[in-house]
Amino acid sequence: MKNEIKTSWKGNMLFKAETLGGTVLIDTAEENGGQGLGVRPKALMLTALAGCTGMDIASLFKKMRVEVDDIDIDVEADLTDEHPKFYDKVKVIYRFYGKNLDKDKIEKAVTLSQEKYCGVSEMFRKFSDLTHEIHYLEKK
Template sequence: MATQKISLNWKEGVYFESEGPGGIVPIDGSEEVGGQGKGLRPKALMLSALAGCSGIDVASLIKKMRIDVDTFDIDVEAELTEEHPKFYHKVWVNFNFYGDNLNEKKIEKAVTLSVDTYCGVMEMFRQFATVETKINYFPKK
């Protein structure tokens, strides 16, 4: 069974650096708890992990499926519960593809494979939140 490990290193105040496979990520708290805006907040980092996981899948599938895409980005928005401990209970993931000759059928297949089969972070989110996905197509930037 595969395992992963990170080390969280306290730097000052509520600023930390998370070191793991491939690099270091700065993490900081909100201003209300003494944060200074030096890094991502922990909950936002979860949304970044979701977008990153699916983005890596889609980028890999675009290459394998030889899909002509100028570029793409992923926007994630989430709603927190009102009671403590606050957690995401609704999540919206928008896949935005840019190009002049987009093959929407192939792009939809790539996104669906990521969302339904490959992205483990997406599956983790489904354990505690309703996740909605949408694909948007735009002309070349």
């Protein structure tokens, strides 16, 4: 299946991307010649990773009948010092909120997402050390 986005320059360092499902403004900080009007390109990659695994988990929870009150997914990444700069270490941090959480099913869903379903995770593994951790918390 072929995916396609259309990106147009809006002046300075600002670009507008028409993507599958929406529009994204891409820019950089003022100190780098931008106006700070959009998301940074590398940050979009981390966002895609969190969104991909999050959607996997939400879908798996529905099938597995896992009840949680909320889910937070944070991504921490180390950028290399030399150009081209890329993320060489990436950690996905899952936080599941609720009472009487079924930790076995939650861990199974996270593992299935990371090892089988999330294509963005698979792409990250091609160039970075991708790890994850899970935290269980009472209601927010």
